Amino acid sequence: MTRSLAVAVKKVEGAFTLDVDFIAGEGVTGIIGRSGAGKSMLLSTIAGLQEPDEGTIHLGGAPLYDPARNIKLAPEHRELGMVFQEARLFPHMTVKSNLNYARRNTQAALATFDEIIDLLDIPHLLSRRPHHLSGGEKQRVAIGRALLSAPSALLMDEPLASLDLARRREIMPFLEQLRQRFALPILYVSHNLDETLRLADHVIVMDQGSIVASGPVEETLSRIDVQSLILGGTTGGSHPEPVTIMAATIGARASDGLYAIDTPWGTLAAPDIAGAPGSSARLRIRARDIVLSTVKPTGLSIRNIIAGEVGTMTEAGSAQVDILVRPPDPSAAPPLWARVTRRAATQMDLQPGQPIWALIKAVVLASDIDLEALR
Amino acid sequence: MLELTDAEWIALVLSLKVAVTGVAVSLPFGFAIAWLLARKTFPGKLLLDGLVHLPLVVPPVATGYLLLVLLGVNGPLGSWLNDQFGIRLVFTWQGAAIVAAVMGFPLLVRALRLSIEAIDVGLVQAARTLGASPLRVFVTIILPLVSPGLIAGSLLAFSRALGEFGATIAFVGNLPGETQTLPLALYSALQSPGGEEMGYRLVGLSVLLAIATLAASELLGRSVRRRLTGAPQ
CATH class of the missing domain: 3.40.50.300 (P-loop containing nucleotide triphosphate hydrolases)
Structure with missing residues (x-):
């Protein structure tokens, strides 16, 4: 039993x-x-x-x-x-x-x-x-x-x-x-x-x-309520920075050293991931580590570019906005949190429902998890 | 010089017997009281703490007299002991051992209490979750960790017992071969004409004994601490 x-x-x-x-x-x-x-x-x-x-x-x-x-x-x-x-x-x-x-x-x-x-x-x-x-x-x-x-x-x-x-x-x-x-x-x-x-x-x-x-x-x-409970007060003061959590499977290591990481959002690339190929891991991506773009960017060093649409937008203090980025198929993947300045949101004229590209730097995904980073 | 006379030998052996017996008798009580004071909260704790320390601050003769009133043949406890078990403490070496136990008690309890307080309760909890009964915890964790205090306290009480004078003479008198310990023999020698030479020798003997006890305490303490922590000292 x-x-x-x-x-x-x-x-x-x-x-x-x-x-x-x-x-x-x-x-x-x-x-x-x-x-x-x-x-x-x-x-x-x-x-x-x-x-x-x-x-x-x-x-x-x-x-x-x-x-x-x-x-x-x-x-x-x-x-x-x-x-x-x-x-x-x-x-x-x-x-x-x-x-x-x-x-x-x-x-x-x-x-x-x-x-x-x-x-x-x-x-x-x-x-x-x-x-x-x-x-x-x-x-x-x-x-x-x-x-x-x-x-x-x-x-x-x-x-x-x-x-x-x-x-x-x-x-x-x-x-x-x-x-x-x-x-x-x-x-x-x-x-x-x-x-x-x-x-x-x-x-x-x-x-x-x-x-x-x-x-x-x-x-x-x-x-978000759980996150603000656990992280509240330590990051972002009264507006704790949301974190995206994703299950992932570590894939093969390419000849240039990057690992392919299978996530619900598609395959991402990351260096130095902790874990052997084939093993599962969880990725934690801080909202401030995600960059948003209204056009599909080219000519950038960022390797991980994923398409979604703008979901809810939440004020995070007077100068910043937390934006939920939804995947094309909401049942397939959890939404991503991105934190941008209010000025950026205004100038990009972000509206719920519009298509958006989320950019994640590969090094941010290196999940040799910094245990100290959050508390 | 160190050729002892028969009378001196008798006093020395009696002193050791009285002190060792006294410490042995007070150990279980001392441990129990030290445990209560270190680990428990209860009404009257301060009072108990004060009572334990009384022999340290009250004039020894007064303590001896109190013991005589309590444990004398006509005393409440003494008459009961005499009637029930035929035990007589007055004017016997057993009585002297009781005095030794009482006078050394505060020193023993203080050392044990400090030692018990220093034991991390977390270790006890860990042992319990590992399947150890309270008795096994006591034998395998508490006793070994409290042993430095046990040794220090016992030797302190032992030294105090060796030097005991006032309470002993008040309670059990000064009978050669029965209650005449080294300090009492020294007192008698100094009281009698021409007893100075014996006096000097008894003083020397007492000093030697004290030094030996201190040395034993230091050496034992060091080796126990080394065994406890595995640390080179």
Whole structure:
């Protein structure tokens, strides 16, 4: 049977109320929201480190928390692996002892010890103490330790948030492998749009203790209200810059070094994309990185020129306008957001419904995703 | 010079026995109280904190007298112990060990409390999610991480017990071979004519013992810290 985590809990703490109800199946469910949205509180409630005021928690149909049936499993009996923001390695033990801390139930093991340490590339660290590891190494060991406890679901609470950009890039491929390798429900808490874009299959958006949106990643995170919630205040002040999110498949690399990227908008070209040919990725294109033209341009260095029509136009402050560019077939592709100056919009006499060409610089698509770019 | 007389040997061995027993008796209580003070909030916490520190600030003779009132043969606790178990603490080395335990208690609790407070609760949570019961967490995480405080606190309490004078003489008297620890033997020697030579030797002995304890504390502490972090020091 497929494993799923069903959570319906309510917990009041001072003026804050956590009140959520969702089911997470196999694969990565991203839980995204600003700090203070209750994401970490939710995870530690699921793990049994905090008790909700009411509600139930079920894993694979079996109750972990169901007070009506007098079931309140202690954290050690919940079979949930948890990875925290800080690695929380036991300082007085070697890496190997840390990894072996959980008493393994070999029947439920996800993989052998050797397979897991190979996957995380930590075999050379086994005899070391946590004190001597870099931040990225510590977090890899912490992930391995959680996996070796043979969990039925994995809870990850901002595992990259305390790492610098280089370390995040180091860990990201391991997390992606995790998703592909193990058929587990994985709850991945983050406040970072790009991490969620890269890892999650489904996403739950939280604000002030409640779920404000949930669903497939592209669809949910393309919503402008979701974007202004997650990105609000950090880009563009009171008018956060919209972001276009597109599923893409990485194609072949041409002899000049550019990759062909298949998107719902057609094939685009990009250099240095993170991911092997054939793998899928998500593109995130900031509105300011799209140039609009009323005529099909020639003689430009821009490689990616796509045809569409002008959709809604939204004021973004006094000097700028956000323009939604619709594809010829609205069901085939998500709309693109472009931000232009009001002067440009006036002089080009942009009107909803008119044909338009959207220009995207190839280098902008290089999705060696800059995790720092948005928050 | 270090040829000890029988009387000196007896006092030395008794001192060690009393101090070690006292520390051993106070350890479980000290740990429990330190845990309460470090990790729990409850009404009367400040009061408990104050009570624990009393032996540090009250004149030792007063503490000894209080113990005598409480644990003496006619005291409320003492008469009960005597009736139920036939235990008599007054004028016995066991009584001296109780004094040692009480006098060293604040030092032990302070060191343990600091050590417990320094343990990251996150480690405990991580261990629980890895399937460890509270007991296993205590044995595998808390005890090892608290061991520097345990060692420092125990040795401090041990040193305090070795030097104990006022409370001991008030509670259990000064009986050679039973309650006459080194400081009491030194006091008796200085009181008797011609006892200066024995006095000097007992002073030397006490100083040596103190230095040995300090050295042990430092060395043990260092090696434990090295073991805990794997860091070269």
